[in-house]
Amino acid sequence: IAGITQAPTSQILAAGRRMTLRCTQDMRHNAMYWYRQDLGLGLRLIHYSNTAGTTGKGEVPDGYSVSRANTDDFPLTLASAVPSQTSVYFCASSETSGTTGELFFGEGSRLTVL
Amino acid sequence: GQNIDQPTEMTATEGAIVQINCTYQTSGFNGLFWYQQHAGEAPTFLSYNVLDGLEEKGRFSSFLSRSKGYSYLLLKELQMKDSASYLCAVKDSNYQLIWGAGTKLIIKP
Numbered sequence: 001i002a003g004i005t006q007a008p009t010s011q012i013l014a015a016g017r018r019m020t021l022r023c024t025q026d027m028r029h030n031a032m033y034w035y036r037q038d039l040g041l042g043l044r045l046i047h048y049s050n051t052a053g054t055t056g057k058g059e060v061p062d063g064y065s066v067s068r069a070n071t072d073d074f075p076l077t078l079a080s081a082v083p084s085q086t087s088v089y090f091c092a093s094s095e096t097s098g099t100t101g102e103l104f105f106g107e108g109s110r111l112t113v114l
Numbered sequence: 115g116q117n118i119d120q121p122t123e124m125t126a127t128e129g130a131i132v133q134i135n136c137t138y139q140t141s142g143f144n145g146l147f148w149y150q151q152h153a154g155e156a157p158t159f160l161s162y163n164v165l166d167g168l169e170e171k172g173r174f175s176s177f178l179s180r181s182k183g184y185s186y187l188l189l190k191e192l193q194m195k196d197s198a199s200y201l202c203a204v205k206d207s208n209y210q211l212i213w214g215a216g217t218k219l220i221i222k223p
Contacts, residue, residue, distance in 0.1 A: 042118065042213030043157075043201070058210075090156060097209060102147075105156035 002026050004106035006091050012112045013081050021076045021109045023091035029104070031097040032074040033058075034066060036087040037108075043090065049074055050097040081113045116140045118214035120202050125220045126192055134187045134200050134217045142207020148176050148187045149201040151216065157201055160187070189219075197221045 007022045025032065030051045035043040045058030049068040063085060065077045074093075078085055089109045094101035117139045126132040138146070145164040149157040163169055163178035163185060175188040187200055199216040206212055 040215055042215045043203075043211075044213070045210065102159045102162065103149075103157075103211070105158070107156050 003104055004091055004093055006089075006106035006109050008109060009107065010110040012114065013078075015081055015083060015113055017081050019078045019081055019111070021078075021089055021091075021111070023074045023076065023106060024072050025074075025091075025093045025104075026072065027093060027095075027104065028071060029093035029095050030071070031094045031101060032068065033092045033094075033103070034064070034074070034076045035090045035092060036060065036085075037090060038087050046076065046089075048097075078111075081111075083113045085111065086113045087111060116206060116212045118202055118204060118212055120200075120214040120217045122215070123218045123220065125222060126189075128192055128194060128221055128223050130192050131188065131190050132192060132219065134189070134202075134219065136185045136187070136202035136214060138183050138185070138202070138204045138212070138214075140204050140206045140212055143180060144205040144207065144209055146176075146178055146185050147203045147205075147211070148185075149203065150198050151201060152198045160200075192221050194221050194223070 004025045033048045034046040044060045046064050047066040049055045052071045091106040092103040094103050120136045148160040151157040161176040168177045173190045178185045199218045201216045202214040203211045
């Protein structure tokens with residue numbers, strides 16, 4: 001049972017470079033999310049998608065973009081990485097975006113921007 | 115603004131009981147979640163409360179008081195594997211999850 005797969009697990013990146021974090025789920029969930037987790041802070045929503053073909057901005061969307069071409073894939077792109085984007089990134093999914101939607105998380109992608 | 119408060123760190127003894135509190139101020143309320151996150155791993159779902167009262171699930175229970183903007187997670191018969199961070203999150207009126215910073219629970223033998 002794969003659930004949610006993220007890649008890469010870890011990456012060191014030079015500032016200014018473009019980077020795409022991949023996320024694939026095999027649960028046929030409608031809703032998908034990208035969060036970043038920084039020490040001392042709660043998970044912060046970057047972008048979300050309630051269903052294939054739609055996306056929305058979360059709390060901290062600047063510098064990031066997403067696409068949702070199909071149900072399974074939800075890549076996150078950093079167009080020009082900056083050191084403040086050093087973080088652990090979690091992709092998550094839920095069956096729906098409604099009230100009782102328990103989130104299932106990927107294992108995370110640790111990104112360091114130098 | 116929206117805010118979730120929980121203690122940064124707690125220490126407890128193996129076999130004992132610990133209560134982790136969470137207070138929230140959000141624009142609207144559509145449910146409160148608790149997640150467990152072991153160091154270096156992904157968060158995993160523990161519990162969901164939308165009505166006032168206690169929800170029991172094995173060694174873990176979660177309580178909610180909407181009028182007080184308050185929840186707690188109760189862990190009984192603590193085991194070493196319970197050492198983890200516990201994240202409180204509230205769904206606001208737009209069904210967006212607002213997360214607390216998490217409580218790191220250290221279990222000592």
